[in-house]
Amino acid sequence: MGASNVKQNGTHNSKKPMNNSDLVQNSIQDESDFQLSEDYKEILKESWTGLKGDISKVGVITFMKLFETHPDVQDAFLPFRGLSTTDMEQSAILRAHALRVMMTVDKCLNRIESPSKIEGLMAELGRRHINYNIKAEYMDMMGEQFIYALKSNLNDRWSPDVEKAWVALFNMMKFYMRRGLAEKHN
Numbered sequence: 001m002g003a004s005n006v007k008q009n010g011t012h013n014s015k016k017p018m019n020n021s022d023l024v025q026n027s028i029q030d031e032s033d034f035q036l037s038e039d040y041k042e043i044l045k046e047s048w049t050g051l052k053g054d055i056s057k058v059g060v061i062t063f064m065k066l067f068e069t070h071p072d073v074q075d076a077f078l079p080f081r082g083l084s085t086t087d088m089e090q091s092a093i094l095r096a097h098a099l100r101v102m103m104t105v106d107k108c109l110n111r112i113e114s115p116s117k118i119e120g121l122m123a124e125l126g127r128r129h130i131n132y133n134i135k136a137e138y139m140d141m142m143g144e145q146f147i148y149a150l151k152s153n154l155n156d157r158w159s160p161d162v163e164k165a166w167v168a169l170f171n172m173m174k175f176y177m178r179r180g181l182a183e184k185h186n
Helices: 021-025 038-069 071-076 085-090 092-110 115-130 137-157 160-185
Strands: none
Touching: 038 071, 038 085, 038 092, 038 137, 038 160, 071 137, 085 092, 092 115, 092 160, 115 160, 137 160
16 A cells, blocks of 8 residues: 555655554654545544454553563553552453553544544643643653554555554654643643
8 A cells, every 4th residue: 555655754654564663753743744645544544444353452451561671651551550460451441441551443434534633632641641741752652662562463464564554653642742731831
């Protein structure tokens, strides 16, 4: 498909597969730094349809991997402080939060033809997270783990184009959420 049709961070049009650290190092400055091609929109919709039955599982994997790789982030979540991995995996609170996060992804995909609606949704989410003292860099960490969870659940349906499409969408979501989160400084 048209992988080179997506402009990401102004220059990333390579056919080379991205690795998860590309998410962290991707510095998006404004809306012109990301665009979703029609091919990528289709890839996102198709791959999400294949995951719909497991979105809660994808969310839990995302958070478990996040807390495993960045234990300090677990402490930012009051209900999860001091919990063991086993307790976390069994936590109804974690499952509920993970599902809420995945439903936000679903809402963004349902609004994919209206970027201004994604902007409004994610900026509001960022503003709500001000109350939780969430650091903006947590979103980069979350992105890495989200891509990991998607990849592990899509298995043979995963490809460099699927990865690039999801990274592009996540970067859009992250950009607008950061914008809302930044309002705490204004």
